[in-house]
Amino acid sequence: MSDFPDFATPIxxxxxxxxxxxxxxxxxxxMTETPFTFRIIDLLSGAQKSAEYETLNPFGRVPTLxxxxxxxxxxxxxxxxxxxxxxxFGYADETEEYAVENWFGFSYDYFSFGxxxxxxxxxxxxxxxxxxxDFFRPNMLRGMDLIExxxxxxxxxxxxxxxxxxxxxxxxxxxxxxxxxDIADYPATAAWLERFQALPGWHEPEAMLADRGGAQWQxx
Amino acid sequence: xxxxxxxxxYGHPRSGNAYKTALMLALTGTSYGFEAVDLMGGGNLxxxxxxxxxxxxxxxxRHGDLILRQSHDTxxxxxxxxxxxxxxxxxxxxxxxxxIGFSVDFLGFGxxxxxxxxxxxxxxxxxxxxxxxxxxxxxxxxxxxxxxxxWLACGRPTIADIAVFPVMSYLTDAxxxxxxxxxVAAWQQRFQALPGFAWQIDLMPIDNWPPA
Numbered sequence: 001m002s003d004f005p006d007f008a009t010p011i012x013x014x015x016x017x018x019x020x021x022x023x024x025x026x027x028x029x030x031m032t033e034t035p036f037t038f039r040i041i042d043l044l045s046g047a048q049k050s051a052e053y054e055t056l057n058p059f060g061r062v063p064t065l066x067x068x069x070x071x072x073x074x075x076x077x078x079x080x081x082x083x084x085x086x087x088x089f090g091y092a093d094e095t096e097e098y099a100v101e102n103w104f105g106f107s108y109d110y111f112s113f114g115x116x117x118x119x120x121x122x123x124x125x126x127x128x129x130x131x132x133x134d135f136f137r138p139n140m141l142r143g144m145d146l147i148e149x150x151x152x153x154x155x156x157x158x159x160x161x162x163x164x165x166x167x168x169x170x171x172x173x174x175x176x177x178x179x180x181x182d183i184a185d186y187p188a189t190a191a192w193l194e195r196f197q198a199l200p201g202w203h204e205p206e207a208m209l210a211d212r213g214g215a216q217w218q219x220x
Numbered sequence: 221x222x223x224x225x226x227x228x229x230y231g232h233p234r235s236g237n238a239y240k241t242a243l244m245l246a247l248t249g250t251s252y253g254f255e256a257v258d259l260m261g262g263g264n265l266x267x268x269x270x271x272x273x274x275x276x277x278x279x280x281x282r283h284g285d286l287i288l289r290q291s292h293d294t295x296x297x298x299x300x301x302x303x304x305x306x307x308x309x310x311x312x313x314x315x316x317x318x319x320i321g322f323s324v325d326f327l328g329f330g331x332x333x334x335x336x337x338x339x340x341x342x343x344x345x346x347x348x349x350x351x352x353x354x355x356x357x358x359x360x361x362x363x364x365x366x367x368x369x370x371w372l373a374c375g376r377p378t379i380a381d382i383a384v385f386p387v388m389s390y391l392t393d394a395x396x397x398x399x400x401x402x403x404v405a406a407w408q409q410r411f412q413a414l415p416g417f418a419w420q421i422d423l424m425p426i427d428n429w430p431p432a
Contacts (some may be wrong), residue, residue, distance in 0.1 A: 003309035003310050003311055004310055058361060058365070059318065059321070059322060059325070059326075059361060060357075061321075061325065069311070070310060070311065070314060071314065072314050072317070073314070073317070073318050073321065074317045074318060074320070074321035076317070076321070077313065077314060077317035077321075081310070094286065094297075095286065098286065098287075098288055098289075098293055098297075101290060101293045102289050102290060102293075104290065105289065105290035105292075105293070106275065108324055108328070109275070109277070112324075112329070113329060129346065131346050131347070132346070132347070132350055135347050146274075146275070
């Protein structure tokens with residue numbers, strides 16, 4: 001594939017400090033030592049519905065990653081792109097590729113459709129409605145149970161080294177407090193959280209993005 | 221890579237995700253064996269199947285020793301193997317990625333849930349209303365997009381269309397009127413005219429269909 005932009009072209013990440021999907025990509029950028037600027041879009045004020053942002057991202061979601069003419073609107077595509085460009089946290093062959101990719105689907109099934117919803121309701125909707133949390137909790141708990149059993153005999157999720165699978169799942173699990181979980185119930189997962197956080201370049205994502213002091217997205 | 225290994229699809233005609241993989245196999249003219257997984261009877265949670273997919277989900281696509289357990293991975297894999305319906309370069313990969321994400325965000329976590337709630341779940345109620353917001357937003361995005369574009373990404377049919385078609389075919393089951401979405405309906409007609417197109421039950425044949 002030859003239509004890569006020059007990787008020296010500045011990268012801008014437009015996202016939200018509290019958004020888990022933004023965290024995934026911001027951590028990948030930071031931990032591959034890829035320079036980027038961060039621009040904040042305030043979802044709670046509806047700035048993603050502005051005409052300017054809609055042109056960049058008609059789906060009204062965050063984050064969006066821009067490098068030259070390339071506009072990426074899906075975090076899995078961003079992670080794959082950055083792995084390919086930096087040669088880090090990716091896969092060496094097809095068997096590795098699908099071992100890693102399985103965790104993207106896992107994260108959709110149990111975290112996007114479980115843990116992340118419970119956390120969102122608690123953090124941004126005042127903890128209500130309870131019936132929605134009840135709806136998502138079984139999936140969250142099943143996901144935690146599956147990942148705990150897996151990590152009981154694996155240091156890392158997909159391969160013998162940290163990969164994109166970690167960038168997909170770690171930012172999800174690390175918000176366990178807001179999802180009404182106690183990480184002490186999941187000792188292998190707790191140890192894996194610590195291992196990932198000990199890697200060079202890791203920072204607590206909200207604090208890291210605040211430090212980057214992103215300009216606010218100006219609507220209109 | 222030799223390509224004479226057999227493909228085996230594990231799925232069920234009721235699964236929209238399995239239908240994505242089945243469509244890709246059919247539209248690329250790839251021959252495959254089909255193993256029905258009895259979702260209704262819990263066959264997906266039996267030990268033999270859990271060995272193939274510990275998460276107990278369908279589809280699984282087996283190609284020789286390689287086992288793919290995510291429908292969107294099967295699409296990308298088959299696109300690479302067959303040279304059909306895939307991206308040519310990163311600009312295209314990015315646009316195809318948009319719609320694969322759309323199929324998760326607004327269909328998997330929206331429209332498909334509505335159909336599930338109406339057919340197999342609690343019916344109308346607060347959970348239905350919650351997912352209806354996402355489904356409505358998704359339809360509000362895809363209808364104008366298809367009014368202005370013949371195909372979802374890249375100006376030709378791609379795995380983006382194949383990822384989105386199965387759940388969009390549930391519009392009626394999800395409580396919508398297709399007549400309200402003329403551009404979607406016209407795209408569905410174009411899609412169904414692609415060589416090799418077939419409905420899920422013909423690609424994943426099982427006895428006793430439709431279930432009583």
